[in-house]
Amino acid sequence: MTAANDEAKSTVALLVTCLVDLFRPNIGFATVKLMQQAGFTVDVPTAQTCCGQPAYNSGDQASAQAVAKQVIETFAHYDYVVAPSGSCIGMVKVHYPELFAGDAEWRGKADDLAGKCYELTTFLSSVCKLEVTASFSRSVTYHDSCSGLRELGIKSQPRALLEQVKGLTLKEMEDSEVCCGFGGTFCVKYPGISERMVSDKVGNVKKTHAEVILGGDLGCLLNIAGRNKREGASAEVFHVAEVLAGMADIPGIGEKST
Amino acid sequence: MNLEHRSAARFKPQAAEALQDDNLKRALAKAKDGFVLKRLQAVSNLNEFESIRTEARRIKDHVLKHLDYYLEEFERKVIATGGHVHWAETAEQACNVVQDIIGGEGKQVLKGKSMVSEEMGLNAALEQRGHTVVETDLGEYIIQLAHEPPSHIIAPAVHKTRDQISDLFHQEHPKYGLHKRLTEVPDLVSEARQVLRDKFINSDVGITGANFLIAETGSTVIVTNEGNGDLSQILPNVHIVTASIEKVVPTLNDASTLLRLLARSATGQEMSSYTTFSTGAKRTDDQDGPEEFHVILLDNGRSKVLGSDFQDILRCIKCGACLNHCPVYGAIGGHAYGWVYPGPMGSVLTPLIIGLENALDLPQACSLNGRCGQVCPMSIPLPDLLRRHRFKAFQQGLIDSRTKYGLTAWALMVKRPRLYHALTSVLTRVLALMGKSKGSLRAVPFASGWTSARDLPVPQGQTFQQLWAKRK
Ligand code: SF4
Numbered sequence: 001m002t003a004a005n006d007e008a009k010s011t012v013a014l015l016v017t018c019l020v021d022l023f024r025p026n027i028g029f030a031t032v033k034l035m036q037q038a039g040f041t042v043d044v045p046t047a048q049t050c051c052g053q054p055a056y057n058s059g060d061q062a063s064a065q066a067v068a069k070q071v072i073e074t075f076a077h078y079d080y081v082v083a084p085s086g087s088c089i090g091m092v093k094v095h096y097p098e099l100f101a102g103d104a105e106w107r108g109k110a111d112d113l114a115g116k117c118y119e120l121t122t123f124l125s126s127v128c129k130l131e132v133t134a135s136f137s138r139s140v141t142y143h144d145s146c147s148g149l150r151e152l153g154i155k156s157q158p159r160a161l162l163e164q165v166k167g168l169t170l171k172e173m174e175d176s177e178v179c180c181g182f183g184g185t186f187c188v189k190y191p192g193i194s195e196r197m198v199s200d201k202v203g204n205v206k207k208t209h210a211e212v213i214l215g216g217d218l219g220c221l222l223n224i225a226g227r228n229k230r231e232g233a234s235a236e237v238f239h240v241a242e243v244l245a246g247m248a249d250i251p252g253i254g255e256k257s258t
Numbered sequence: 259m260n261l262e263h264r265s266a267a268r269f270k271p272q273a274a275e276a277l278q279d280d281n282l283k284r285a286l287a288k289a290k291d292g293f294v295l296k297r298l299q300a301v302s303n304l305n306e307f308e309s310i311r312t313e314a315r316r317i318k319d320h321v322l323k324h325l326d327y328y329l330e331e332f333e334r335k336v337i338a339t340g341g342h343v344h345w346a347e348t349a350e351q352a353c354n355v356v357q358d359i360i361g362g363e364g365k366q367v368l369k370g371k372s373m374v375s376e377e378m379g380l381n382a383a384l385e386q387r388g389h390t391v392v393e394t395d396l397g398e399y400i401i402q403l404a405h406e407p408p409s410h411i412i413a414p415a416v417h418k419t420r421d422q423i424s425d426l427f428h429q430e431h432p433k434y435g436l437h438k439r440l441t442e443v444p445d446l447v448s449e450a451r452q453v454l455r456d457k458f459i460n461s462d463v464g465i466t467g468a469n470f471l472i473a474e475t476g477s478t479v480i481v482t483n484e485g486n487g488d489l490s491q492i493l494p495n496v497h498i499v500t501a502s503i504e505k506v507v508p509t510l511n512d513a514s515t516l517l518r519l520l521a522r523s524a525t526g527q528e529m530s531s532y533t534t535f536s537t538g539a540k541r542t543d544d545q546d547g548p549e550e551f552h553v554i555l556l557d558n559g560r561s562k563v564l565g566s567d568f569q570d571i572l573r574c575i576k577c578g579a580c581l582n583h584c585p586v587y588g589a590i591g592g593h594a595y596g597w598v599y600p601g602p603m604g605s606v607l608t609p610l611i612i613g614l615e616n617a618l619d620l621p622q623a624c625s626l627n628g629r630c631g632q633v634c635p636m637s638i639p640l641p642d643l644l645r646r647h648r649f650k651a652f653q654q655g656l657i658d659s660r661t662k663y664g665l666t667a668w669a670l671m672v673k674r675p676r677l678y679h680a681l682t683s684v685l686t687r688v689l690a691l692m693g694k695s696k697g698s699l700r701a702v703p704f705a706s707g708w709t710s711a712r713d714l715p716v717p718q719g720q721t722f723q724q725l726w727a728k729r730k
Binding site: 016018020021022023024025026028029044046047048049050052054055056057058059060061063066067070098146147149150151177178179181182183184185186187188189190191192193194195196197198200222223225226227229230251253254255256257 | 270273274277585586589590622623624625626627628629631632642645647648649650651652653657661665668669671672673675678679682685686695696697698700705706707708710711712713714715716717718720721722723725726727
């Protein structure tokens with residue numbers, strides 16, 4: 001499975017994530033394009049909906065388990081499962097096994113799935129060793145989304161990939177590792193606290209004078225883009241996949257089409 | 259914020275008020291930068307930080323497994339060195355013990371910083387009996403002047419700006435002969451020192467907390483940066499230590515392992531300026547020290563946490579790193595949490611002590627970003643423990659009906675992919691039409707939680723699944 005030849009024949013299932021499905025299909029297509037560039041066949045199971053985080057993080061274990069079982073069954077027969085999100089992959093990789101701690105059969109299945117699922121930038125850099133061909137002549141700053149960073153150790157992967165993008169300059173912001181205030185249902189349950197957090201984030205972005213904000217999780221990006229608009233800030237927001245695939249030629253998240 | 263009537267149950271209004279407080283915002287921003295950078299430096303300078311962390315966890319897990327044994331061993335050693343140990347199940351019992359030891363009325367009591375005494379409500383209890391309580395830690399002294407509770411477990415006055423402290427002294431210290439307004443930190447510190455010095459000499463009782471209790475020697479350990487703890491416990495005739503039961507460690511060596519983590523995680527120092535070990539009462543050939551030495555061991559619900567899903571929180575050494583790195587704490591400060599312990603460790607511990615039903619917001623008001631767990635020197639999985647409280651709240655029907663119905667509707671949909679895709683295609687269409695040509699929306703019906711703080715980016719138009727099906 002590790003030899004390059006075998007990989008060329010493997011099929012990758014795209015776990016598209018509910019937010020990308022709803023708000024920004026372009027990220028899904030960018031992900032597909034990148035995996036195809038790396039020589040994989042991509043399949044998109046239609047039975048997928050959501051990874052179950054809203055239930056899991058609200059304390060509804062039973063619903064979270066039911067949804068997790070559905071995801072496990074939907075993706076069980078693929079060689080790899082890839083999502084353009086550290087948060088959803090963190091859920092599958094870290095929390096599904098915990099959810100079935102007391103259930104040997106499902107724990108086993110959860111572990112199997114956990115072993116073959118990857119967040120996109122990790123997959124591209126460690127499994128595909130993708131050579132990026134895109135160009136993007138703008139200055140960008142990168143927000144490290146919390147689940148990806150702390151549950152999966154995603155920090156250097158997107159940066160290493162972005163380094164290969166022609167024309168792109170990375171301007172690191174202060175506190176790039178600090179939460180943007182999204183936190184799933186947190187942001188609507190505690191809007192005041194979330195507002196302070198996201199406006200701090202937008203403030204740190206402004207200080208870099210970067211033209212573009214990138215990140216690997218659409219939840220955070222919707223939050224940051226929405227706050228950006230509210231404050232009338234000028235930086236555009238894209239998912240890292242869109243830039244890596246050369247598909248950031250459409251308006252940024254929350255921008256009107258011209 | 260009405261600090262007298264604050265409570266963990268009123269988290270939301272308290273947080274809202276805190277967010278409006280510009281002084282608080284300034285004070286917190288300043289503190290955060292210092293704490294975070296200094297800790298990072300201290301931790302990176304110590305190559306073996308991770309291995310000490312592993313060892314520290316082992317020590318505490320071992321103690322918690324044999325807590326009864328180590329507490330009794332500690333008690334034996336305290337008695338052998340001429341001290342007394344008092345067991346208190348509740349905060350009230352603990353206060354009564356202190357009252358009995360002090361006896362009488364109208365005594366002057368010196369206090370070193372102790373969060374456990376906050377938990378006991380000790381100052382109020384003592385004042386009720388006509389005793390005068392003098393807080394000797396500078397931060398504690400400041401908030402005592404202001405009649406406020408601590409807002410941080412190691413920096414009790416961190417919510418105050420220098421200007422506010424300067425005003426406070428200007429207002430409260432004329433009685434000690436201060437008539438000009440002091441604005442520089444060193445001047446403020448020396449003013450407080452001056453006033454405290456006299457009180458140190460004339461007090462009857464000294465009460466301190468304990469960072470650790472050492473079973474093999476019967477010693478209690480405190481760390482301070484001002485040396486006030488030493489004076490509080492050496493000068494008066496009676497020294498009372500208030501400590502919660504999980505503070506015990508087996509040996510001096512174990513304590514020194516934990517001390518290596520404590521100051522680095524707390525203030526970024528290698529060691530706090532003063533680390534004071536107290537063992538028993540004054541012996542015949544000692545030059546100074548208290549005639550009486552008492553240790554009060556407070557349970558206050560902790561023994562019920564032992565062996566539960568939440569036992570990990572009892573490893574906490576109260577370093578405050580999780581508070582300093584928590585963006586929610588950084589936004590609202592400590593008072594909004596409504597009880598003694600704020601921030602991530604507080605949001606885990608408070609519901610265990612005062613009841614989840616009285617602190618429902620605490621485990622929920624967290625984005626689960628994980629930074630607290632990452633910096634905790636005792637490797638306490640704080641986000642997991644918060645989530646565990648959420649499971650419990652859900653199981654016990656303690657969540658609000660909006661969330662409950664929302665989740666039910668959501669679960670109905672996501673478990674039926676065809677229905678889900680049909681509904682999401684409609685939803686994206688509607689949103690896309692509403693936001694046509696705008697890119698993002700300022701207001702969306704039923705989504706005020708989102709749009710009160712930010713615009714809602716408009717979906718591209720069709721769902722990925724729709725487009726993918728067409729493309730194929
Ligand atoms: S939970 Fe960890 S980081 Fe927080 S105060 Fe306790 S030991 Fe320190």
